[in-house]
Amino acid sequence: MGICTSCDSTSVATAKLILQDGKLQEIPCPVKVSRLLQNNPSSFICNSDDMEFDDFVSAINDDDELQPDQLYFALPMSWLKRPLRAEDMASLAVKATAALMRGGAKRCGCCGRGVVKTTRIVDADDGGRRLILKRRAKGGRGRDFTTNLSAVPEE
Numbered sequence: 001m002g003i004c005t006s007c008d009s010t011s012v013a014t015a016k017l018i019l020q021d022g023k024l025q026e027i028p029c030p031v032k033v034s035r036l037l038q039n040n041p042s043s044f045i046c047n048s049d050d051m052e053f054d055d056f057v058s059a060i061n062d063d064d065e066l067q068p069d070q071l072y073f074a075l076p077m078s079w080l081k082r083p084l085r086a087e088d089m090a091s092l093a094v095k096a097t098a099a100l101m102r103g104g105a106k107r108c109g110c111c112g113r114g115v116v117k118t119t120r121i122v123d124a125d126d127g128g129r130r131l132i133l134k135r136r137a138k139g140g141r142g143r144d145f146t147t148n149l150s151a152v153p154e155e
Contacts, residue, residue: 013068016100017045018092020074024099027066034062036074043074048096054083071096 014026017036020043027036033045044059048071051057057079066072073092 015066015068015070015072017066017072017074018096018099020076022095022099024102029068030065032062033060033064033066036066037062040074042077044077044080045072045074047072048092051084051089051092053086053089056080056083 013029015029015031017025017027019025020040036045037043045066046057046059051073057075059080060066060072073096079088
């Protein structure tokens, strides 16, 4: 009564992919990176947790599968050849926030309550920045998911 214990068990686990145009694509897992790149061979997929300021972005191997509830970016191949700047990380954070917010509130399959997603960028203890994703049922307590991000300039 009042507690929705089956919400997580009945929903399909998806990976979140932010496309170059800023759109969010929720992908049911498991799916291999190579399958996603068939539609856009001039891009690569990277895990948001592996992105750091002034470091090179690494592409996920084509044979690797995306992980549920993880945030990924589809980026142009040219980004593999240069380190991420603060502006790059800020741009990616803005794209991710906008895409996640445009996704709107989703309904839980078992209780019909809306699920709200919010994001914010915070300074980390190690000097980096973090994107905090928070999901909660309307009127309920939230759960934080932390993702390391850096900035990307619009080209």
